Amino acid sequence: MKEFERFLPSNVYDVDKVEEIKKLDRETLVSLLPELLVYTQDMNWPVAPGVLEILLTFPEEIVPHVQAVLSSEDDNWKWFLLHFLVIKLPVASKVQFKDYLLKVAENPTKMELAEELDEIAKEILATLSL
Known part of the structure; x- marks a missing residue:
């Protein structure tokens, strides 16, 4: 996953990076899904709506990652x-x-x-x- 870190937002205010992420190819985006999901921990974060938009374009691929969170505390x-x-x-x-x-x-x-x-x-x- 190290090779993909450069694509991720640097913090919860990095909305410009989220816009860049939207332009990535599908294969790269799929590998970013678990890390992107982290930015939905608080939908009040500025990056959260853009990340949510990305996640919703992968309805099948996101399921196991969401299930992992739903299994958490x-x-x-x-x-x-x-x-x-x-x-x-x-x-x-x-x-x-x-x-x-x-x-x-x-x-x-x-x-x-x-x-x-x-x-x-x-x-x-x-x-x-x-």
Whole structure:
């Protein structure tokens, strides 16, 4: 991944770099997805909307990276991902999160309740027409 570091934003304010990233070839972009996803930890960061735009162009490729975050303990990041990324993915991608969404909707932890992840999980599940 070292060879791709030069393509990544230098900080959460580096919106110019995000515009440059959008011009990269698809293969390079795919290899940047895990690192780009980090910039969605807070959608208030200036780079976050541009990064989200990039991520949404890779609905299938981003799934395993998002699943890794959803398996983590970072409920705040999960909130941002569910509200800004997962809900906007095509159904074919969203359905891959079904097990996680059902678990959170039906049996949320105290922290998931505090972050209202159960509510967004139910909202996303409703879009799957189960």
